[in-house]
Amino acid sequence: xxxxxxxxxxxxxxxxxxxxxxxxxxxxxxxxxxxxxxxxxxxxxxxxxxxxxxxxxxxxxxxxxxxxxxxxxxxxxxxxxxxxxxxxxxxxxxxxxxxxxxxxxxxxxxxxxxxxxxxxxxxxxxxxxxxxxxxxxxxxxxxxxxxxxxxxxxxxxxxxxxxxxxxxxxxxxxxxxxxxxxxxxxxxxxxxxxxxxxxxxxxxxxxxxxxxxxxxxxxxxxxxxxxxxxxxxxxxxxxxxxxxxxxxxxxxxxxxxxxxxxxxxxxxxxxxxxxxxxxxxxxxxxxxxxxxxxxxxxxxxxxxxxxxxxxxxxxxxxxxxxxxxxxxxxxxxxxxxxxxxxxxxxxxxxxxxxxxxxxxxxxxxxxxxxxxxxxxxxxxxxxxxxxxxxxxxxxxxxxxxxxxxxxxxxxxxxxxxxxxxxxxxxxxxxxxxxxxxxxxxxxxxxxxxxxxxxxxxxxxxxxxxxxxxxxxxxxxxxxxxxxxxxxxxxxxxxxx
Amino acid sequence: xxxxxxxxxxxxxxxxxxxxxxxxxxxxxxxxxxxxxxxxxxxxxxxxxxxxxxxxxxxxxxxxxxxxxxxxxxxxxxxxxxxxxxxxxxxxxxxxxxxxxxxxxxxxxxxxxxxxxxxxxxxxxxxxxxxxxxxxxxxxxxxxxxxxxxxxxxxxxxxxxxxxxxxxxxxxxxxxxxxxxxxxxxxxxxxxxxxxxxxxxxxxxxxxxxxxxxxxxxxxxxxxxxxxxxxxxxxxxxxxxxxxxxxxxxxxxxxxxxxxxxxxxxxxxxxxxxxxxxxxxxxxxxxxxxxxxxxxxxxxxxxxxxxxxxxxxxxxxxxxxxxxxxxxxxxxxxxxxxxxxxxxxxxxxxxxxxxxxxxxxxxxxxxxxxxxxxxxxxxxxxxxxxxxxxxxxxxxxxxxxxxxxxxxxxxxxxxxxxxxxxxxxxxxxxxxxxxxxxxxxxxxxxxxxxxxxxxxxxxxxxxxxxxxxxxxxxxxxxxxxxxxxxxxxxxxxxxx
Numbered sequence: 001x002x003x004x005x006x007x008x009x010x011x012x013x014x015x016x017x018x019x020x021x022x023x024x025x026x027x028x029x030x031x032x033x034x035x036x037x038x039x040x041x042x043x044x045x046x047x048x049x050x051x052x053x054x055x056x057x058x059x060x061x062x063x064x065x066x067x068x069x070x071x072x073x074x075x076x077x078x079x080x081x082x083x084x085x086x087x088x089x090x091x092x093x094x095x096x097x098x099x100x101x102x103x104x105x106x107x108x109x110x111x112x113x114x115x116x117x118x119x120x121x122x123x124x125x126x127x128x129x130x131x132x133x134x135x136x137x138x139x140x141x142x143x144x145x146x147x148x149x150x151x152x153x154x155x156x157x158x159x160x161x162x163x164x165x166x167x168x169x170x171x172x173x174x175x176x177x178x179x180x181x182x183x184x185x186x187x188x189x190x191x192x193x194x195x196x197x198x199x200x201x202x203x204x205x206x207x208x209x210x211x212x213x214x215x216x217x218x219x220x221x222x223x224x225x226x227x228x229x230x231x232x233x234x235x236x237x238x239x240x241x242x243x244x245x246x247x248x249x250x251x252x253x254x255x256x257x258x259x260x261x262x263x264x265x266x267x268x269x270x271x272x273x274x275x276x277x278x279x280x281x282x283x284x285x286x287x288x289x290x291x292x293x294x295x296x297x298x299x300x301x302x303x304x305x306x307x308x309x310x311x312x313x314x315x316x317x318x319x320x321x322x323x324x325x326x327x328x329x330x331x332x333x334x335x336x337x338x339x340x341x342x343x344x345x346x347x348x349x350x351x352x353x354x355x356x357x358x359x360x361x362x363x364x365x366x367x368x369x370x371x372x373x374x375x376x377x378x379x380x381x382x383x384x385x386x387x388x389x390x391x392x393x394x395x396x397x398x399x400x401x402x403x404x405x406x407x408x409x410x411x412x413x414x415x416x417x418x419x420x421x422x423x424x425x426x427x428x429x430x431x432x433x434x435x436x437x438x439x440x441x442x443x444x445x446x447x448x449x450x451x452x453x454x455x456x457x458x459x460x461x462x463x464x465x466x467x468x469x470x471x472x473x474x475x476x477x478x479x480x481x482x483x484x485x486x487x488x489x490x491x492x493x494x495x496x
Numbered sequence: 497x498x499x500x501x502x503x504x505x506x507x508x509x510x511x512x513x514x515x516x517x518x519x520x521x522x523x524x525x526x527x528x529x530x531x532x533x534x535x536x537x538x539x540x541x542x543x544x545x546x547x548x549x550x551x552x553x554x555x556x557x558x559x560x561x562x563x564x565x566x567x568x569x570x571x572x573x574x575x576x577x578x579x580x581x582x583x584x585x586x587x588x589x590x591x592x593x594x595x596x597x598x599x600x601x602x603x604x605x606x607x608x609x610x611x612x613x614x615x616x617x618x619x620x621x622x623x624x625x626x627x628x629x630x631x632x633x634x635x636x637x638x639x640x641x642x643x644x645x646x647x648x649x650x651x652x653x654x655x656x657x658x659x660x661x662x663x664x665x666x667x668x669x670x671x672x673x674x675x676x677x678x679x680x681x682x683x684x685x686x687x688x689x690x691x692x693x694x695x696x697x698x699x700x701x702x703x704x705x706x707x708x709x710x711x712x713x714x715x716x717x718x719x720x721x722x723x724x725x726x727x728x729x730x731x732x733x734x735x736x737x738x739x740x741x742x743x744x745x746x747x748x749x750x751x752x753x754x755x756x757x758x759x760x761x762x763x764x765x766x767x768x769x770x771x772x773x774x775x776x777x778x779x780x781x782x783x784x785x786x787x788x789x790x791x792x793x794x795x796x797x798x799x800x801x802x803x804x805x806x807x808x809x810x811x812x813x814x815x816x817x818x819x820x821x822x823x824x825x826x827x828x829x830x831x832x833x834x835x836x837x838x839x840x841x842x843x844x845x846x847x848x849x850x851x852x853x854x855x856x857x858x859x860x861x862x863x864x865x866x867x868x869x870x871x872x873x874x875x876x877x878x879x880x881x882x883x884x885x886x887x888x889x890x891x892x893x894x895x896x897x898x899x900x901x902x903x904x905x906x907x908x909x910x911x912x913x914x915x916x917x918x919x920x921x922x923x924x925x926x927x928x929x930x931x932x933x934x935x936x937x938x939x940x941x942x943x944x945x946x947x948x949x950x951x952x953x954x955x956x957x958x959x960x961x962x963x964x965x966x967x968x969x970x971x972x973x974x975x976x977x978x979x980x981x982x983x984x985x986x987x988x989x990x991x992x
Contacts, residue, residue: 012555014597014842017582020549022595024609028545036532044899046877046906046924049524053516053628054550054584054614055572059508076551078574081618086513088550099518101510108923110910113520118550122577132549143909147888151909280888287892346510381542392643392776396783403540410542413639413647414606427604428542 019125020132029375030364031134035116038159038358042114042138045155050113052095054120058085060098062345076122088120092137092357093342100141100353101346110143116360130361139355141342146277149174149310149338150284152356156314156334157293159358164372169318171293172334175300176278176310179261182271183245183298186264187238197232198242203301205246217242246299254282257296277309309338312356320369330366334358380429381408382486385421387437394441398434398482405483407490409434426451431490440476447476450489515621516628522874526860527630529870531612534655534854538610538634541651546609548591550616554581556594558841572618572627584616588633588853589838596637596849597842606639612856626857635851637838642773645670645806645834646780648852652810652830653789655854660868665814667789668830671796672774672806675757678767679741679794682760683734693728694738699797701742713738742795750778753792773805805834808852816865826862830854876925877904878982881917883933890937894930894978901979903986905930922947927986936972943972946985 016022039049058077077087089095092115100111116136125131138155140148153172160170180199189198201216208216215221217239220231234242244264248257258278265271278296285294300313313335322328336356343351367373382402384395395411402409412421425433435447453473477485512518535545554573573583585591588611596607612632621627634651636644649668656666676695685694697712704712711717713735716727730738740760744753754774761767774792781790796809809831818824832852839847863869878898880891891907898905908917921929931943949969973981 011842011844012553012558014556014594014839015553016549016594016598017551017553017576017580018578020551022549022599023547025544028547032545044877044902044904046879046904048521049528051517051519051524053512053518054616055513055516055628057508057511057513060510062508076574078572080513082514084513098510098512102512103518108920110908112906120550132551140909144911145909147892147907148909283889284892287889288896343510346507348507381540383542393779393783396643396780400784406540408540408542410608411643411647412606413636413641413644415640424604 017131019123019130021130026375026378029378030367030373031360033375034163034358034360034363034367035134035136037162038136039114039116041155041159041162045112045138045151047112047114047138047155050096050099050115051117052089052099052115054088054118055086056089056095056098058087060346061087061090061094062097074122076120090121091119092117092135093139093355096137096139096141097342097345100351101343104343104347104351107142109141110148111141112138113141114138128365133362134360136358136360137336137355139336139353141353142351143354144352146280146310147284149277149312149354150281150288152336152354153281153294153312154285154288154290156312156356156358157290160314160334163363163367164374165316165318165367165370166293168293169370170314170316170333171295172312172314173295173297173300174278174281174310174312175296175298176274177307177337178270178274178277178309179245179265179298180301182265182268182274183242185268185270187234187241189232189234189238194232197230198234199301201232202242202246202299205299210243210247213246214239214243248296248298250295250297251292252295253292254278254285254294254296257298258282261298274309281310306339307337308340310354311335311337316366316370318366318370318372320366321371322369328369330362330369332359333363333366379408379431379490380425381410382432382434382490383421383425383428383430384409384411384434384436385418385425386412387418387435391436391438391441394436395434398436398446398479401483402486405487407483407486422449426454432486434482434486440479444479445476446479446482447474448482448485448489449474452489452492513627515619515626517626525874526863526869527856530659530854530856530859530863531630531632533658534632535610535612537651537655537658541608541634541647543608543610543634543651546592546595546611547613548585548595548611550584550614551582552585552591552594554583556842557583557586557590558593570618572616586617587615588613588631589635589851592633592635592637593838593841596847597839600839600843600847603638605637606644607637608634609637610634624861629858630856632854632856633832633851635832635849637849638847639850640848642776642806643780645773645808645850646777646784648832648850649777649790649808650781650784650786652808652852652854653786656810656830659859659863660870661812661814661863661866662789664789665866666810666812666829667791668808668810669791669793669796670774670777670806670808671792671794672770673803673833674766674770674773674805675741675761675794676797678761678764678770679738681764681766683730683737685728685730685734690728693726694730695797697728698738698742698795701795706739706743709742710735710739744792744794746791746793747788748791749788750774750781750790750792753794754778757794770805777806802835803833804836806850807831807833812862812866814862814866814868816862817867818865824865826858826865828855829859829862875904875927875986876921877906878928878930878986879917879921879924879926880905880907880930880932881914881921882908883914887932887934887937890932891930894932894942894975897979898982901983903979903982918945922951928982930978930982936975940975941972942975942978943970944978944981944985945970948985948988 075087075090077085080086118132119135120132138152156172184195189195201213205213212221216231217234218231220229222228241264248260258275262275265275300311313332316330320328320330334356338354340350340352342353384399386395399409399411430451433449433451440446450473571583571586573581576582614628615631616628634648652668680691685691697709701709708717712727713730714727716725718724737760744756754771761771796807809828812826816824816826830852834850836846836848838849880895882891895905895907926947929945929947936942946969
């Protein structure tokens, strides 16, 4: 608090910086629950945890080199007291690259590591778009084997399954930079500009269908708004080669996809290499017991300028809906691929690496939309009502007994009356309120108020007579019976 | 990578910013394990999780107001694109204050929340002194009841117990700002300067003993180096009052301490109030089943200019030793107290609050020193040796089977020979290496190498014949027996 010249204290306004969210109660547990489920999966596969600091030197982060005019472009950067620029990590791959380069000689190789935590991006915030969010990554550094790719895909699927997204609710689609190079070779695509136009066309298959892609591969396409996009100018034969590459049935088995691609790409150097890689990936996935949850889909063009081999991307098939029940689609919640340039920025030496990243914050939103967010179902504590200061020890003992039995419990410690305390218990989403009046204490009794029954009554559900008989709203029992009776209420089928 | 004028690429050096640590493997798990043990304790007591962003507006953080010349004093601060200064949180209390002030009207009150995560301090790093470390806090906002203080203390002890520091290995010492005010009143101490001198003298009891404190309360003290510290200049009677206040036996029960203090402080307004508070805290602790692990110790002078009521501070009694077996002392690993100014900076209104903070990073170091860090004991994965590319599916299936049985397992995915693979397995701290040569696969067999047995042989332990018989270094068994045999090795008593 600073004083203005006339001595009126100036009070700061209590507000969070733009793009940073506060989360309280069950909402704060969603991301934590996800990483607590994913971490044991990674560890079971032999991946080691790695924790690095929030800051990296800006030159080590690489992607965003700050300059004096605009040091914060994309990242949160500041100058250390020795004048060196540091920036908060914008993903978990850049710190891995720095760590691997720094410790390469002494690491067990291949080096399998996982990591999770917040990353920061200095971008314009918007609805559902934050400047701080969580990722959870697994990478294998130092293995050029396609089996390492297969492992990353199988782990991602095991993680999704552990989160409740098994049984066909999510698939991982696998493609390969080498296959794309093969089809470019087969179609006679030449030069960076034409390559880019073809890749962009392929990337639009989802949105424009085969017809639109055909136009973009040829002369060009006029969209509904009248804008014309110039095409790649391929010949009919070249276009057909690309279309054949893309026309793999979505539900086909992995080996069937390879059979379709072989005649198209087998004759090209890069395509043939890519096919051998995918055969090995298929073989490994099968050994891991992974069936149709992992598919080959040549149309996945994920950051192809970055990846050097296989690329993977999840697709959520679960029924996801917003709060109003309208269907919503979520983009890729886990994706990655093989990239060889990981440590080359530091050492000049290519090291093969492959990995995938879970967008934990987006995954949390997706689980909520799929009504699979178990954290959201967490109940509040049992609340012991405080009537009199003198009887505080009786309230405290009751709460202690419940906690010792593993039940969340607390004594109301404000100064409000009975009515406000009941309202408090309701707002805490308490299942039960414990009433220990002076008479009850003297008689060795306790009264339990079933707040779920109360909520049901308020919503009219409890008109059902059978239900009412099973759930008396309020009961006075022997004090010695407290834990058993509270457990019975908490474990009763929930009312919805 | 940037190019110099002569086109030699300039490569950044791979290094972490000063004061930020990398932690790999078991070391990376220590802090995570601690918060995963503390969080359920807090939740059982009815505390809700709260997550806020890493940044706060600098004016909201308050303690460190950046100016244009030196925005980074103590915190990591930077200017947002709207020119507002933001800073990374330096503790978890400041974000709570901002959040509580911002949401006070809509929060259930009293508001019990816990939080954990990294905090950042822009200070000079040194050995064991980092600029990023973890805290784990619990606070109750909106309750002036001493029972709320007792709850914080009891929870802290329950947390320490859950971490393996029960049974007298840690105590929490409780004092009170009000008691100190009482003794200052009883001793006739007046004015801010004299008060400060007396508090400083009390704070040195641990180091200088009663004799040194007596000198500092009186005329002053000459230390060994010849430096003279001017004393508070109290009269003999006043000094005696302070000494009586401090001469509570360290092992005394809480009620006995109150009996000693009553005649000294009962006559003062503030002291009498403080005694009533401590009586209630004692009563609540007793109801919670907390015995001598929570003590009253008037000599604890913890940030008294900040706290307004009870203060608490843990003392570790466990046998803590450094890597060379030398005893090491750890400062307070959990501490806190009651403070009423939490939201006043924002709202101008005092709201009673009480809480405690675990220094998670320091606690992790203490648990290691007490050899209680279970994360450090985590074993590496079982490693399946890769002999031939063709047999990869057989290796993958074996690893999958082990994982399905809950055993950490991986296939070696590098390109090195058998000897290097065994070295890799050893460096991963693998308990077992799985050998599936072509002959073994054909015969439906598998060979297990007990790497612990190998380590024991290397260290001479395995000369014990009985032990050797129980742990054959290498065994070839039926492939169908894989999981059982690996489990038997992993679960065998460890060799030290």
